[in-house]
Amino acid sequence: MAYKKFDDPVAKVDDSKYGVNDVFFDDRIRRAVQAISNVCLGTTSGTGHIPTLATCALGGTAGFKTTYDVGVVIDGVLSTVAAQDNLLFEALGTMGTNTVAKFLIRSKDGTSATCIGPGNVINKEDYASAALAAVAAKIPDLPDGAAPLGYVTLQAPAVTKLILTGGASTTAAKLGYVLGTGGTAGTATYVDLMRMPYDK
DSSP states (O other): OOOOOTTSOOOOOOOGGGOSTTTOOSHHHHHHHHHHHSEEOOEEETTEEEOOOOOEEEOSSSSEEEOSOEEEEETTEEEEEOOEEEEOBSSOEEEOTTEEEEEEEEESSSSOOEEEOOSOEEEGGGSSSHHHHHHHSOOOOOOTTOEEEEEEEEEOOSSOOEEEOBSSSSTGGGGOOOOOGGGTTOEEEEEEOSSOOSOO
16 A cells, blocks of 8 residues: 655646536526625624625715625635725726616625626617616626625616716725716616525
């Protein structure tokens, strides 16, 4: 029988077979697995544990915010995402007039959040109502190694484009997204998440 001495070199191991990406060719299955494994947790309130949501909302001066600290599990590791204000979009872009789109607020590092998206941009003129158009708008896919906190649906007015800014390299970029008086900059609705929805 052959024995390994303590100072023998360790043989390289091919761990590619453990990769999730190569196994789930169908994104629907992959998304379902993410919904089970990457979650937003609760906290203690009063006498017991209750689900605590990030409570996504319009930012104080720009973008969006998460109102509460939340616990998350990412790839089996527990961490806390701090409440944040004035969350900007991760990428720049412009939504055309009379459109609707959904954006995902998520944490990738387990301590802070960012807003990504859109999943797609829907022209409301193609549907009988803005509500039906919003149903057709999809949430962006959750990146691997991230936990969902919530999503926001942006409705652009019929005559106004929405300028979605991100980063903070310039003063203009810091504006993010702010609701205009009388809805001239569009309207936003929020849904808090504990798991990634499978069919939205």
